[in-house]
Amino acid sequence: MRSRVRGGTAAAVLGALLVAGCGDDGYGTASRAGRGADAAAHPVTVTDCKGAEATFRKPPEKIVTSNAAALELLLRLGVGETVIGTGFPPGRGTLPAGLDAQAQQVKVLSKTVIPKEKLLGSGADLYIDTFSAMKMGGGMGDAxxxxxxxAAGIEHIYLKSTACAARRSSPMTDLSAVEDDITALGKVTGTEDQAEKLVRGMRKKVDAVQKAVGSTPERERPTYFFFDYDAGTKQPTALCDKQVGNAVINQAGARNIFADCDGAFKKVGWEDVISRDPEWIQLAVRNRGSEAADEKAFDEARKWLETNPATKGLTAVEKGRFLRIHSERTTIAGVTNADTVEKIAATLHPGKAD
Structure with missing residues (x-):
């Protein structure tokens, strides 16, 4: 097992990214003032998907994130000023106002996977990886x-709730892995108090849902299909048992129709969806950045299901049982996973979880 020790020296320079707070949406408001006190807890050690350790003597000062998920978590922790670049940037207007203002000022190193040379030459002292801990393939670039x-002086850590899915020995049925990611990032960045607030906010919401519907027997839970419209309609994508979305659906008191699929995602056939005949369907489209554009996309996804010969006879389609929830809130690790749990539960179990 390898063990590495990293340490920072210069004080972070606060620039244009400093927007007061991150907004309070039930998770607590980020405050940079408490970072110094939390940083006194260093050195801290975190592990990767294989259990290898990385030790930080001081909070990192120049962070690059692989995508919007890691970036959003850092913004919510109140350390957006340390982020010097990102891949897969969030679209304008896709984050809450306070967060969006900061996110749009972060340098975009790539609209997709950050090229290897650009990442290694970024000057970062930490890279937070949301992708698989295995070699990236299938068009995902050369990691x-x-x-x-x-050699480049960059520490490399993962959001394990998503990056380590392939290594999980059991299905993901709760949000503890997401909470662990937030806690770990809080320790690394010296924002443990804010991380605790975020986790506490998530647990408050999910615990309330669990109290209302958690004891519902498996056979009485409505069946649920996550329809990833943006992934393509020719061949549907199954949301499998080791993906964060499976935990979201389970915690909301529903049954993922592809919970028996091992892994994170898998291409299936429409005959597989038809044979499982879901009672509810999530119209999962990616956030377009405006309410009008979002509604247009949701409408298109619904119309496709209602007019396609293979799907128009599904129970959920015939009864108009659709949920309009952005795919990111379900499948990307973050505090809004808890909000999705609330929304699904309130829709599927009216009177109990609303």
């Missing part, structure tokens, strides 16, 4: 080796 990260 640097751990030796190359080390």
């Amino acid at each position: 640097p080796t751990e030796e190359e990260f080390e």
Whole structure:
């Protein structure tokens, strides 16, 4: 097992990213004032998907994030000023106002996967990876080796709730892995108090839902299909048992129709969806950045299901049982997973969880 020790020296420079707070949406308002006190807890050690350790003597000062999920968490922790670049940036208007203002000022290193050379030459001292801990393939680019990260002076850690899905030995049925990611990032960045607030806010919402519907027997739980419209309609994408979305659906008192699928995502056939005949369907479209554009996309997804010969006879389609929820709020690790649990539960179990 490898063990590495990293330390920062210069004080972080506060620039244009400093927007007061992150907005309070039930998770607590981020405050940079408490970072110094939390940073006194260093050194801290975190592990990767294989259990290898990385030790930080001081909070990192120049962070690059692989995508919007890691970036949003850092903004919510109140350390947006340390982020010097990101891949897969959030679209304008896709985050709450306070967060969006900060996110739009972060340098975009790539609209998709950050090229290897650009990442290694970014000047970062930490790269937070949301993707698979295995070699990225299938068009995802050539990931640097751990030796190359080390040579460039970049520590490499993962959001394990998503990156380590393939290594999980059991299905993801609750949000503890997401909470663990937030806690770990709080320790690394010296924002443990804010991380605790975020986790506490999530638990408050999910615990309330669990109290209302958690004891519902499996056979009485409505069946649920996550329809990833933006992933393509020719061949549907199944949301499988080791994906965060499976935990969201389970915690909301529903049954993911593809909970028996091992892994994170898998291409299936429409005959597979038809044979499982879901009672509810989530119209999962990606956030377009405006309410009008979002509604247009949701409408298109619904119309496709209602007019396609293979799907128009599904129970959920015939009864108009649709939920309009952005796909990111379900499948990307973050505090809004708890909000999705609330929304699904309130829709599927009216009178109990609303």
